[in-house]
Amino acid sequence: MLVSQPPVTFVIAGSEATGGAGVQADLRTLEEFGVFGAAALTCIVAFDPNNGWNHRLTPVDPQVLRDQSEAILAEWTAPDSVKVGMLGTVPTIEATRDILVAAKLRNIVVDPVLICKGQEPGAALDIDTALRADILPLADVVTPNYFETCTLAGVGSIDSVGALADAAKKIGDAIGSAVLAKGGMTIPGDNAVDVLWDGSELVSYARPKVAGAPVSGAGDTLAAAVAAGLALGHSLHDAVDAAKDFVTAGIQRKISAPTPFDVVWQSAH
Template sequence: MAVQSAAQSKTPITLTIAGSDSGGGAGIQADIKAISATGGYACSVIAALTAQNTQGVTGIFNISPEFVAEQLDAVFSDLDVKAVKIGMLSDAVIIQTVADKLRQYQPQFLVVDPVMVATSGDLLLQRDAIETLKSALLPLADVITPNLPEAAALLNTEIPQTEADMAELVEALRELGAGAVLLKGGHLSQTQESTDLLISTDQVIRFSHPRIDTHNTHGTGCTLSAAIASFLAQGFALNDAVQHAKTYLTEAIRHADELQIGTGHGPVNHFFHGHYQPERA
């Protein structure tokens, strides 16, 4: 059967390629919520299933590379995908499969959130998978969005402890080959502001918002990267897409305590701006 070409769409479509979070706070679920809340249409390719809730992950089931490729073919052959956001990919073979398909279909924008380090500090990927990520996928990206432990894992260095330490990583992060790097400083919990550095080939732009005191921050990295992809799909320049995404995430965190989800680290409030509430009869 011949592969049908994707139809042009006026709707800004963003594809998320990541793992599923059964608790709904991170991964594919957070991405779909963030893309929808920021004005886009979300489609998805699931690379792994997790048994997960607000307290942690109890199991992971990896999807086969062949079926990941089949999902990608299905999406790209029919939908006019403008931007792609990539989250956790489980191993080197899946990473290479995704990279090959992206070269085949060449979406306009690619945002890579290199999910590699658990909250505990443990690596989620083997070293060979990290090397494949660096060689096959990161050079295709318009922007990558590592947090501080992930940046340290990519560069095989110590985790930055201050904003000055973050600045010292700028040149090494540029050498990874992505179009830009958004180095997220959320792990600097001793500061009153959460500061990210957008590192391009010729400048560094500082984005800073007040730090919000809440333990409901599950899925913040997924949400930010998905929102950036959503805004890029809508035609915003990268600097503006990052600014809008950072503002959106800050408000989603600010309103997180309005939700009461689970007994651990709850999700951010993706739809803080309101919901459709039909009148009751």
């Protein structure tokens, strides 16, 4: 029996050892959408259970990232979308920029990880500056969480859907891409609301909040699901709507663990 060729998403992101986030969550998400994922690792994250579950981050050498990407793009010469997650260091950001520019890739979804828990403030500022200069202008869609939205929009806090929409538009106008600002559990109200600025209009996507502990992997899952939708040829609005449904269901099926956070479960079964 012949099987049709699935679309391909090229993932550039970090490994998160417990499996709840990072490349592990990205690949599970893509598979659920019927999309083939090929991943180049940027770093390895191992939470430290003896230090408040801070991140212990080991960067992958930028040349190794280039080598991984070379192999992926030799086999999958024109991936249908790209999902960029945690990069972790300025040299990794520069290598990722070079990879994206040289390959002229399309449907680039960037989840702009600005800081890891436990990361030094100086390093975080350098990463923020490099992401703004080198990666965000290459994106078709940027998916910042609450903290990242505040930082990129230059505001101290966001306390309403209207303010979230204003921030999304401000970021999008500054970098020239669509922005899906994730309000999540942080914005007051009964619904978890994300707002998309597509360059011409603002659209909000609301789903009832799921009570319980914070979850790991929700942001990665949402961004990967948007990349999957674009790889499948869906419009940005349809991709975001389906991604919002998918991540909400994943939070409802979350896996509990002896950690400060539960874990999104992407499986529909």
